[in-house]
Amino acid sequence: MTTKRFSIGYALLMKKQKSFVQESLVNLAKERGIDLVKIDTNKPLKDQGPFDCVLHKLYGDEWKKQLSEYLIRNPNAIVIDVPDSIQRLHNRITMLDVVSEIENESGTETETASFGIPKQVVVYEPEKMKDVKAWSEELELKLKFPVIAKPLVADGSAKSHKMLLIFSSEGFENLKSPTVVQEFVNHGGVIFKVYVVGKYVKCVKRKSLPDITEEKLDGLQGCLSFSQVSNMTSYERDNDGKYYKMLDLEDVEMPPISLITNIACGLRKAMKLHLFNFDVIRDTKVGDRYLVIDINYFPGYAKMPGYETVVTDFFWDILNKKEARSFTCEKGLMMMLVDSNNNDNGRCGEDTGEVEKV
């Protein structure tokens, strides 16, 4: 008797393809009866395959049209995930609105910890930018310095990751519109990155921007630009890396598992997405209050130790219809917490195998 083989077509930018579609993943999937096949984006999708499933991180109307056409011709195929669901993550306001939506649902918060998002305002109108003084005064009424200015659009371009840390109103002069201006929350220099792969949730620690005390702020003026700090770039260089060398992630306490699991499950259901991660910080002033600051579609999973197994299990569940495509929140969201300072040698600290009731 021959067992059925499945085929997953993937459409990814070269950078993503290199990091995600590693030989180890291709081989493991093959052993489980799943063939990973590259989609040629220079040819129409409808002429390729047939695929049982399409995995992608490409945007634009043309691609969206190709996916819908493919689904019409292949009604049993599965697209992970649908462009309309991914879309809300391309705007830093709609992205975090979903957190507020699930925050209001009963049962998402735990007895000891709460979650939310930082205070933020969006500046849409470029003409307002001309009168820096007027609107910076308006912003100052709503937010306290320091603040972070983030491009409203989060479409994966290098530009969309360029941030400004603003210490005083002079710093607003460097803003480009449209921008989200968000309060900087002191969080002990550590962010928690929570990777979601279907029902699977994994939380890791990463280094972040250092706290800015009131005294430090007094001596700071204007702004500082930075980009993708958790992957450590210019900020580390500008600061001689000393701060980060001193910070030992091992000593940092993880957030409560149940809170992280509840947020992950709530987001998964509300956004109707299978593949994403979100960044969480712990407000040092409050202690047990956690703030979601960023949600990313199809992030760098290869940085998770053992990602091949997690991803292959997910594919298998999807193809064998074990994964709830309807997003009814099942029991049994598996949680694995990892303590990892370094992505190269990050090990699973603790596979709790815990079955959380969600």
Ligand SMILES: Nc1ncnc2c1ncn2[C@@H]1O[C@H](COP(=O)(O)OP(=O)(O)OP(=O)(O)O)[C@@H](O)[C@H]1O
């Ligand atoms: N409100 C905030 N308070 C304190 N630090 C923040 C805040 N927002 C962002 N940061 C810091 O800035 C970094 C970049 O912000 P953010 O995650 O929103 O950008 P991004 O470019 O979308 O990141 P990614 O590479 O994860 O997609 C965060 O990892 C964190 O270190």
Ligand SMILES: O=P(O)(O)O[C@H]1[C@H](OP(=O)(O)O)[C@@H](OP(=O)(O)O)[C@@H](O)[C@@H](O)[C@@H]1OP(=O)(O)O
């Ligand atoms: O490339 P990396 O492995 O760093 O993955 C990053 C990923 O880039 P890629 O999709 O080009 O791979 C980013 O996607 P875009 O917002 O730019 O679309 C975003 O999801 C980051 O959060 C990921 O970093 P992580 O959150 O996992 O640390």
Ligand SMILES: [Mg+2]
């Ligand atoms: Mg981020």
Ligand SMILES: [Mg+2]
């Ligand atoms: Mg992001």
